[in-house]
Amino acid sequence: MVADPLSQVFSALADPTRRDIVARLAVADATVGELAAPYDVTVQAVSKHLKVLEDAGLVSRSREAQRRPVHLEAEVFDLMTKWIERYRRQAEERYRRLDDVLRDMPDDVRPDNPSQEGSPP
Amino acid sequence: MVADPLSQVFSALADPTRRDIVARLAVADATVGELAAPYDVTVQAVSKHLKVLEDAGLVSRSREAQRRPVHLEAEVFDLMTKWIERYRRQAEERYRRLDDVLRDMPDDVRPDNPSQEGSPP
DNA sequence: TCCTTTCTCAACCTTTCGGTTGAAAAGGAC
């Protein structure tokens, strides 16, 4: 149960119900009961979902009499976006370099390009 | 096995081995054997991981004799970043509005603010 | 042709996940 933070966040958001909970918490804080209402599952199941989100650092819970208002902690999103952007940029950089190489390459050594196959008549 | 695209991408990246595979594919395409080499698991296990990544649209596999070079498809990242940014922005917008309300509120109706408690002597 | 390499498929096993029910903890309200 001591998974790395990135795995926790990704797997927390892999569940559609939990993503929906996050979406609703982006609009306003809510209690467990309020959050559970729209779904066709027990309050206990939603309480478990909230524990997963809390362990991932995506939400925090305070206290207000018996109620436990849930609050979205949006900062954790940065963890993911940083990871994603890093590899997206890296992959794009690769394409850029590949384009450069192909452009600078003399025709007689350039590998076949499907989009050029069937030379014009 | 017919999960929605967003769930598939998030859960594909919830596994550290699969994230590592994506990281390495951002540098260069690779065969299944090459990808499996650094890990302490069988090639079959890595082949399964690649199937998960492929089903999520994160990689594609071509053919080259017996080898099946794997290629990163970085466009799918946009799906996630769009989802994340939407709710991050929404949450930030909420804070902005809350700040406005508190600023425009007369002191005698403004709710207690912990950071203001213990009025200066 | 037979052999080797590379990879996937199939069956199985163990652990985790998302759900249930039932009981108990934590706070008001009366």
Place this chain on the structure above:
DNA sequence: GTCCTTTTCAACCGAAAGGTTGAGAAAGGA
């Protein structure tokens, strides 16, 4: 105090995840 509400904890269940081994498909080279 006794209720009632809200939430969590504990035990259980079925399905899916991630791993294994063993067999088979696909392609090239001897």
